[in-house]
Amino acid sequence: AQSVTQLGSHVSVSEGALVLLRCNYSSSVPPYLFWYVQYPNQGLQLLLKYTSAATLVKGINGFEAEFKKSETSFHLTKPSAHMSDAAEYFCAVMGPGGSYIPTFGRGTSLIVHP
Amino acid sequence: KAGVTQTPRYLIKTRGQQVTLSCSPISGHRSVSWYQQTPGQGLQFLFEYFSETQRNKGNFPGRFSGRQFSNSRSEMNVSTLELGDSALYLCASSPGDGEKLFFGSGTQLSVL
Numbered sequence: 654a655q656s657v658t659q660l661g662s663h664v665s666v667s668e669g670a671l672v673l674l675r676c677n678y679s680s681s682v683p684p685y686l687f688w689y690v691q692y693p694n695q696g697l698q699l700l701l702k703y704t705s706a707a708t709l710v711k712g713i714n715g716f717e718a719e720f721k722k723s724e725t726s727f728h729l730t731k732p733s734a735h736m737s738d739a740a741e742y743f744c745a746v747m748g749p750g751g752s753y754i755p756t757f758g759r760g761t762s763l764i765v766h767p
Numbered sequence: 768k769a770g771v772t773q774t775p776r777y778l779i780k781t782r783g784q785q786v787t788l789s790c791s792p793i794s795g796h797r798s799v800s801w802y803q804q805t806p807g808q809g810l811q812f813l814f815e816y817f818s819e820t821q822r823n824k825g826n827f828p829g830r831f832s833g834r835q836f837s838n839s840r841s842e843m844n845v846s847t848l849e850l851g852d853s854a855l856y857l858c859a860s861s862p863g864d865g866e867k868l869f870f871g872s873g874t875q876l877s878v879l
Binding site: 687 | 810
């Protein structure tokens with residue numbers, strides 16, 4: 654069974670600082686990988702998706718993630734944090750084997766200090 | 768296009784009751800999936816429907832059931848509610864296999 658590990662249930666950064674949210678997955682075949690964001694009292698919305706076309710994936714709101722097969726990692730970064738980035742972030746993996754149901758990590762809460 | 772709509776937004780029930788949650792997917796999306804979100808367990812997959820058929824099912828007891836109608840709208844039912852069923856229930860629709868999910872804002876269920 655697939656699993657997704659997000660290191661750190663909470664990450665705290667200052668406004669303007671680098672954001673790094675970590676995600677490791679377990680799979681023998683590069684799957685689909687996603688990062689979703691959830692703002693308070695809302696559902697999840699997609700930040701970005703890896704589909705093997707390129708290892709560096711750019712998403713919305715200035716976020717990007719790099720797929721590293723050797724490390725089975727898909728960490729999310731943003732060069733400069735903004736107050737509006739404060740939210741819960743979820744890494745998810747889908748596949749292989751024909752199952753298109755994503756497995757989500759436990760989530761990382763990003764706290765941005767002024 | 769309208770987004771995924773879930774109703775009701777909030778629900779309060781007592782133990783032993785049953786509840787039905789509704790989800791209207793984005794027009795044209797045939798896949799609808801349901802998730803339970805709790806602080807302790809995170810996001811857990813309940814089931815997925817595609818063209819009125821349950822295609823995938825998560826590891827939840829039989830008290831949790833669902834269905835999908837011909838217009839792709841979906842309902843989820845929980846019978847004999849337990850305190851542990853208190854959670855945010857999220858519905859998501861997708862335009863195709865392997866594609867991203869579009870989530871609704873969820874139904875917050877509180878069981879007293």
